[in-house]
Amino acid sequence: MTIQIDRNIFDDAAISKTIYWLSGDFSFQRRLEGEIESITITPKPGSEMSDLDIELAFLDKLNDNKLRGIIANETKDIRTILYAKAFADDDYLSEEDLNE
Amino acid sequence: MCCQPPLAVDDIEELYQENIERVMNAPKGLPMIGITGGEPTLLGDKLIDLVALVREQLPDTEIHILSNGRAFVDGNYTMRLAAAGGDKLVVGVPFHSDYCLDHDLIAGCKGAYNETMIGLYNLAGAGVCIELRIVMNAINYRRFVPMAQFIHHNLPFVGWIAFMGMEYVGYAIKHSKNIWVEPKSYIPELCEAVKYLAEWNYDVCIYNIPLCLLLEQYRKFAVKSISDWKNKFLDLCDECSVKANCCGLFSTSIKPYEGLKPID
Amino acid sequence: MNYHLLPFTFTRISNHEVLVNELGDMIISPFGTVYKLVNREPVDEELFKSLAANFFVSDTAIPVLSDIYALRLREKKRFLDQFTALHIFVLTLRCNQNCVYCQASSCNEDCTSVTMTMHTMKKAVELMFKSPSPYLTMEFQGGEPSLEPKLLRYGIELAEEINKAEQKNINYVLCTNCVDLTDEVMDICKQYKVMISSSLDGPAYLHNTNRGKKDSYEKVVAGFERARSILGHDQVSALMTTSELALDYPIEIVDEYRRLGFRSIFLRALNPYGLATTNPDWTDYTDRFIEFYKTALNYIIDLNIQGTFFIEEYAAIILKKMITPYTTGFVDLQSPAGIINSVLVYNYDGYVYASDESRMLAEFNDYTFRLGHVDEPYENIVYGKAAKNAAKYWSNEALAGCTDCGVRTYCGADPVRNHSTQNDLYGYRPASLLCRKNKAIIEYIISLIIERYDEVMPIFKSWLL
Numbered sequence: 001m002t003i004q005i006d007r008n009i010f011d012d013a014a015i016s017k018t019i020y021w022l023s024g025d026f027s028f029q030r031r032l033e034g035e036i037e038s039i040t041i042t043p044k045p046g047s048e049m050s051d052l053d054i055e056l057a058f059l060d061k062l063n064d065n066k067l068r069g070i071i072a073n074e075t076k077d078i079r080t081i082l083y084a085k086a087f088a089d090d091d092y093l094s095e096e097d098l099n100e
Numbered sequence: 101m102c103c104q105p106p107l108a109v110d111d112i113e114e115l116y117q118e119n120i121e122r123v124m125n126a127p128k129g130l131p132m133i134g135i136t137g138g139e140p141t142l143l144g145d146k147l148i149d150l151v152a153l154v155r156e157q158l159p160d161t162e163i164h165i166l167s168n169g170r171a172f173v174d175g176n177y178t179m180r181l182a183a184a185g186g187d188k189l190v191v192g193v194p195f196h197s198d199y200c201l202d203h204d205l206i207a208g209c210k211g212a213y214n215e216t217m218i219g220l221y222n223l224a225g226a227g228v229c230i231e232l233r234i235v236m237n238a239i240n241y242r243r244f245v246p247m248a249q250f251i252h253h254n255l256p257f258v259g260w261i262a263f264m265g266m267e268y269v270g271y272a273i274k275h276s277k278n279i280w281v282e283p284k285s286y287i288p289e290l291c292e293a294v295k296y297l298a299e300w301n302y303d304v305c306i307y308n309i310p311l312c313l314l315l316e317q318y319r320k321f322a323v324k325s326i327s328d329w330k331n332k333f334l335d336l337c338d339e340c341s342v343k344a345n346c347c348g349l350f351s352t353s354i355k356p357y358e359g360l361k362p363i364d
Numbered sequence: 365m366n367y368h369l370l371p372f373t374f375t376r377i378s379n380h381e382v383l384v385n386e387l388g389d390m391i392i393s394p395f396g397t398v399y400k401l402v403n404r405e406p407v408d409e410e411l412f413k414s415l416a417a418n419f420f421v422s423d424t425a426i427p428v429l430s431d432i433y434a435l436r437l438r439e440k441k442r443f444l445d446q447f448t449a450l451h452i453f454v455l456t457l458r459c460n461q462n463c464v465y466c467q468a469s470s471c472n473e474d475c476t477s478v479t480m481t482m483h484t485m486k487k488a489v490e491l492m493f494k495s496p497s498p499y500l501t502m503e504f505q506g507g508e509p510s511l512e513p514k515l516l517r518y519g520i521e522l523a524e525e526i527n528k529a530e531q532k533n534i535n536y537v538l539c540t541n542c543v544d545l546t547d548e549v550m551d552i553c554k555q556y557k558v559m560i561s562s563s564l565d566g567p568a569y570l571h572n573t574n575r576g577k578k579d580s581y582e583k584v585v586a587g588f589e590r591a592r593s594i595l596g597h598d599q600v601s602a603l604m605t606t607s608e609l610a611l612d613y614p615i616e617i618v619d620e621y622r623r624l625g626f627r628s629i630f631l632r633a634l635n636p637y638g639l640a641t642t643n644p645d646w647t648d649y650t651d652r653f654i655e656f657y658k659t660a661l662n663y664i665i666d667l668n669i670q671g672t673f674f675i676e677e678y679a680a681i682i683l684k685k686m687i688t689p690y691t692t693g694f695v696d697l698q699s700p701a702g703i704i705n706s707v708l709v710y711n712y713d714g715y716v717y718a719s720d721e722s723r724m725l726a727e728f729n730d731y732t733f734r735l736g737h738v739d740e741p742y743e744n745i746v747y748g749k750a751a752k753n754a755a756k757y758w759s760n761e762a763l764a765g766c767t768d769c770g771v772r773t774y775c776g777a778d779p780v781r782n783h784s785t786q787n788d789l790y791g792y793r794p795a796s797l798l799c800r801k802n803k804a805i806i807e808y809i810i811s812l813i814i815e816r817y818d819e820v821m822p823i824f825k826s827w828l829l
Contacts, residue, residue, distance in 0.1 A: 017768065021794050067399060068768045072371075074369045075371040078371065082430060082433055086434040198418075199416060217429055246413070252688070299821070299822050
């Protein structure tokens with residue numbers, strides 16, 4: 001089966017992470033045409049999921065991965081600062097470090 | 101919020117001399133000395149001198165300082181106070197909410213929460229025993245359970261936690277529309293928070309709440325917290341079987357709590 | 365609404381969104397919460413206050429209390445401060461049993477040349493004292509280490525001698541099957557307060573089948589009694605390993621542990637190492653183990669509800685990371701991984717390995733985690749090539765599939781297991797059975813907290829006090 005994804009809504013990272021988690025049970029072929037990505041999903045032997053189940057699983061994971069991606073991007077710098085404060089010996093970091 | 105309204109007068113020098121007299125004349129077997137205010141840390145280094153004097157004159161007396169904790173943002177000051185007080189020093193710090201804006205609102209000061217939190221960490225770092233005081237009011241009672249969880253995760257080092265019923269005088273009257281709440285309204289939240297903390301083996305106690313407002317299994321946490329000269333009982337209390345263990349009511353309150361009844 | 369997000373991940377459990385920050389603090393919230401937070405849409409007022417109080421959102425880019433956050437983060441990685449605390453000494457591969465799932469490539473009792481020399485013991489004890497940790501656990505394994513009492517005594521007495529100057533806090537643990545605890549071994553244990561860590565798989569029929577002997581159960585139980593009477597009841601603990609056969613007996617196994625006077629059990633899955641890899645279908649085994657675990661855990665919770673205090677140790681480790689501000693020293697659920705950071709293994713042949721599993725791989729000629737030899741300097745061993753290589757893959761904060769995982773802070777990284785099962789230290793999470801097992805168990809524990817909070821929380825707390 002093939003799922004069409006609008007790349008204005010979901011970026012490559014969200015799609016790649018979704019495919020990562022499902023690639024134990026499925027094979028994926030990706031094709032980008034303009035802003036629409038077509039993803040062809042082929043179950044590996046032994047899978048008993050229906051096309052609808054696969055589509056739902058894919059979209060649920062895709063949405064969550066998009067949210068996780070946004071959180072990770074937004075918090076990347078502060079995460080670095082917090083870990084540096086916790087574990088670096090000389091840890092003087094300020095707001096400027098965050099804005100760099 | 102404070103039940104004893106602050107006065108904007110500089111009384112430090114005069115009262116300080118009086119206090120030194122009191123310490124010099126105190127009996128050597130005195131179990132505990134309370135240092136309160138106002139805000140005693142406004143004395144700055146004089147507070148450290150006073151604590152050092154008590155420690156010198158009364159080596160076995162517990163020193164209990166009641167403070168909003170904000171001055172302990174200064175780690176150096178905290179360490180010096182701790183050194184002066186030795187191992188029998190307890191600092192009681194009010195903790196109004198785990199949510200900073202609620203705490204600031206009740207403390208009447210923006211930024212108070214952050215300063216108090218850092219102060220609590222500095223006190224703990226200096227090895228001072230902390231009494232965390234939660235004065236129960238209309239703004240914070242819905243968060244008693246989240247506050248208990250917050251204390252466990254962020255302030256596990258406190259010596260004990262006291263949930264305190266409010267005296268119905270002073271600022272409490274002035275701000276009564278915003279902060280006054282009948283204890284019977286928050287008893288369920290109070291009990292759940294006490295249960296949560298007690299299950300983690302924290303020392304937790306309830307001040308100023310008459311026993312008849314508490315379910316039986318929570319009465320063991322209640323303390324006879326109102327001084328003899330300040331408490332009173334109602335006529336109906338004469339029929340109560342646990343009156344002797346009860347804190348009673350503040351004689352200074354303008355009206356008794358709702359829902360009081362003698363226990364068989 | 366105007367606020368900054370702080371780092372957290374999330375997952376969906378029991379119709380809730382479970383948000384977990386880097387400190388392991390958990391917020392259970394309704395579906396849609398994360399979407400609203402990301403898009404700055406209003407959420408329930410009390411929920412928002414909890415998110416702000418517990419470092420999920422902040423009104424400033426750097427939280428004013430970031431120093432407190434940092435202190436708490438450091439506390440959660442406390443095991444790193446001390447560096448290696450657990451030192452495993454493999455005294456010999458000789459053994460007096462023949463267990464079906466033996467992971468340690470044991471040899472017959474009469475074997476020679478599979479026992480540690482006195483020289484190796486001396487060098488290994490000296491290396492142990494190079495560890496900066498103020499707490500040391502010296503654990504003796506095999507084979508069956510009680511078959512080497514002279515070596516055991518030599519190692520302990522050497523440690524005691526060196527410790528006169530070092531002044532560390534040392535615990536001794538003897539991992540023995542308790543089948544043949546001689547007076548000589550008991551004397552050593554009594555004199556130096558050595559804890560006995562033994563193995564018992566459950567009721568007699570199960571234990572004896574697993575052990576490939578008719579009377580192993582009777583001997584082991586008699587050994588427990590003997591050790592308890594000489595050393596004290598609490599000096600003896602037992603570990604179970606869930607063989608394929610055991611999967612059908614969760615209740616019986618728990619009951620057997622209770623009957624023998626234990627107050628806890630560690631429901632431990634088989635490791636796919638050593639001899640055990642040739643045995644079952646691992647995917648099927650993992651799924652069945654998860655069900656076995658849930659059944660046994662529920663039974664244990666019921667026992668506690670009825671007033672019998674009894675701990676499931678694996679759940680207790682996860683819970684400590686989940687519902688307290690602290691962490692554990694349990695090496696299998698750490699990030700950075702427990703290898704080297706928390707454990708070193710001195711093998712009978714003089715080589716030093718990164719973990720117990722690492723030395724088992726070596727028995728199959730895979731020396732990936734051989735760090736060096738006891739005759740080498742300490743620095744060459746713990747900062748050497750093999751250690752540096754493993755270090756690239758030992759933090760789950762930075763591994764694909766783990767970084768974004770909602771339960772990452774409760775889990776750990778295990779490059780040794782990744783290598784042994786997937787031939788790749790980095791590991792591929794979607795096919796990792798360790799990931800499947802840990803995730804299922806962690807999520808199940810969270811589901812219990814969500815669905816049965818009032819029932820389970822007092823019990824879970826009591827396990828951690």
